[in-house]
Amino acid sequence: MKLISTTAAGALALAFAAAGPANAAGVLNSAVNDWTGGAVMCEIVHQIVENEMDFKVKRIVMPSGPGRDEAIKSGDLDYGCELWPSYSVSNTQYVKEFGGDGSIIKLGDSGVVGVSSYYVPRYLVEGDDAPAPDLKTWENMNQYADLFKTLETGDKGRLLGCPAASWQCEDSARMEALGLNYEAVELGSEAAHWAEMQAAYKRKEAFIAYAWEPHWIHAALDLVKVQLPEHSEDKWPATGWATDVTYNYGNPEFVEKNPEIAELITNFELTNEMQAPLILAIDVDGREMDEVVSEWLDNNEDMWKAWLPK
């Protein structure tokens, strides 16, 4: 035991010598989304903040949800990007714009507009021997329910619904409200959801699944949207989802203390089309995110310089 402590002490001394003084203006904690699109958005902000404003940013990756909202609210995390209002349970509780108490501040739209719906693979609906040519809208879903039957769902077709109940997609309620002979199943995690779709796709099996855009799954699989009834707050969940105007957000204390960073985040906006090539470079070409982003910053100086506070 003595040896460990002595060696450790030696190494510590060595390490002390190695750790140089930190000369940043401060350290920020940022909530990084665990999907590529969401992560790349924030990475742009991080690099600008680090390069231009002399802050150090700690990137904390964790799944979105109430836990993360709680951390933003309490100031453990300072800011985050691309929050999808449809899936946030707590925005009506905390964000003023949604009727909340203002313990989380909305910092402008992120520019990405999200669409959620049910999707089927193209080989089901298009082509000469496509088994379900009319499966373009929800009204025809019952007609093809047999195609999606599984052991577990018995006579009903299986709908791969949102993977977790906490997303509040209400898939089961929707099936019932629309009188559809489908059973919505939850696969528990996003990973499982995409895995099931991908495996079925590779084997050219029939599946109907919830998904959203923009998402890398559309680069991997050729999916077609099934039209759902127009979104309506009153009839929900017998309707499709609202279009998600995603936004960036921050902790009130952080916003107050760092108005210039808050302004940068508010000004910052990246559309779906602008985000797509970045996602492609990372997920399809397998490049490092920080590299892709710093290259983007080099090539789009005019754009991000305009976001900086005047």
Next chain:
Amino acid sequence: MRRLPNPDAAPYHGSRLTPATRTITATTDNTSLRPLRKGLVSFRGYNLTIAFFSVVGVLVSLGMYSIAANKFPFPQSVIDAFPFADWINEGRVWLEANLKTYTRAIAEVVKLPLEWLEETLWTLPWTVVLLFLVIPALAYGGLKLGLLTFAGVMFWGMVDMWYEAMSTLSLMAVSVAFSAILGVMLGIVASQSDRFESFIKPILDTMQTMPAFVYLIPAIFFFGVGATPAAMAIIIYALPPAVRLTNLGIRQVPETMVEAAQSFGSSRLQMLLKVKLPQALPSIMLGVNQCIMMGLGLAVLAVFIGGGGLGEQIWKALTRLKVGWAFEGGISIVFMAIIFDRLSYAISGVAKDQTRQVGAKFRLLPQKWNQNTVAQTIERPVGYLCDLFNTAGEKLTSIITNPLRFVVPGIASVFSNRPLLIPGLLVLIVTYFVATQFKWMSSFPRELEFSIREPIDFAINWLTVNPTFIGITKGIRSIVFLYLLDPLDSFLSGLPWWYVMGLLGLIVWKSTTLKFAIVTTAFLVFLAASGLWEISMFTLAGTTVSVVICMLFGVPLGIIAAYSKPVDAVLRPILDAMQTLPAFVYLIPALFFFGGNKTTAVIATVIYAIPPVIRLTTLGLRQLPNEVNEVAGSFGSGPLQTLFKVKLPMASPSIMLGLNQAVVFALAMQAITPLVAGLGLGKEVYDAMNSADLGKGLTAGIGIVLLTILLDRLTQGWTRKQRKALGL
């Protein structure tokens, strides 16, 4: 000691037996053969009784099902009157308001060393970190451990996960240090006071079986997000084995030794420090080692609270379905587990007799190859080199320690007893300064990177679309679902709740004690009143099916491995990998092959829970004294007869221990399977974590704890009765 693991706690115990198995084997060895026949007869009698009552029980239950199926749901009025989850959540709000300041202050204590260590490991040249781990491995574990450590550390860099590995390393080092110190201290207290021991034991049981996701919800509230709360969660989660094994080790110090020390007039404190603690060191180190393994498992799950490191890599890979990438992260964790495991084992000195055999010539190859000339030629220069290093180290040490001896003799002896310490430190310091001059020595050179992602992805992809393979997997899935899982689930949840409670109570009473039966029934009522009855029944059905499959395949495999060395040799590393690899990693391939449904979760559970069954079956058979064969042979029984009539019954306590471990492992896996469509109590916990509902999570977590403890005690009770029948 019995382990109640968490699936992602990377339970690396392939190479070593738990003390429980040691006792079994010891007693088997001592069996003289005369009472053997008598034991076998009474064993048969015992099992016939069991079989009889089981058949009666099943028939009565089937009758009950046919009369009363689905007619007796648990009264909703009771459920409504017992909003336990709400009480917990209200309690949490109160705790948050009143305790947060203090918990945050405690977190600061952990945060400081943690951030400093992470920063340091990130900035240190990679060559220094490499040597810092390899030199002690060489010094304590010999050449083999040194090479293994070298390979592991290089692997982190080669798969481009250096920084992530350093984060996990610092997280582990800091939290395990805190956990081990706290655990050993609590263990010492527990060993000195019976009252404290009986107070802390149920708490430890609960801590070990409670799914980690339950911990992670409040960790955010009390400790924030990032590596610090992850460390806090690990400290709490990994504490039990350290406490337990310290306590056990101190209590097991032989009476004679204590008496001898007493006769020399040592005080209680002297006795503890000078006699008991050193004697208990192997057990304490095993506890620390288990603490590390539990901690590593949670380090992966900690991604849910922003824990970072390798866990984050695995999680990111999973959400993008990059199986190969996830495997790289998983293997990095496996290497870390093995290095921690072997290194702590070697440093503790428990393994001294094995690794530093007197006169051992072979340092690299197996000792028993020493007759082989080729092996000798390879080994000879290795030996010379080792001797050269040792002598050089000793010389260098004595040059420095000799003058030092006159000044501070204490420190000098510390160094001279460890001839590699001074040279090691010198090498580290020199490497550090040299490394600052060369880029390839300071940051891991990209030329050395290599990726195993593509071949893994290719293999997985090939299997996913292979019609024969998928035909087989779909067949397995249909059989498991249609003939096992679904019927058992409808059966258990259809039976009247009072009947199931009564029957379970009766079984528990007969297998263990009346007191435990009453406690069990009370907790079952608690579960039902919390509205979790049907979900619990599903969990029970799923666990039973998983364990039955484990036994059906595990026992025969174990028997084959016991008879065939090659099979054993092939099986061993596979089992090691199955148990050490974070379950996250193989969930997605399991889903690719078996589809997203509750059966896949059962299959994933089997993968995780089958290794102890195979291992303990092989062990039980191998450990039988040789005379058993001879005696059985002299009665004219053939090998098959010997196996079934003599050997299997005699090995049954070990096999039953395998069953027990499978049950405990299967329930631990409940925490992970919700990620692949697993249902039941684990799913409740997981959903609760996703919506930050501590009350719901804790209630379902208590359900898992209860089922685990219940089934654990039951199977232990059976094992005990079998051993008794066998006259062991």
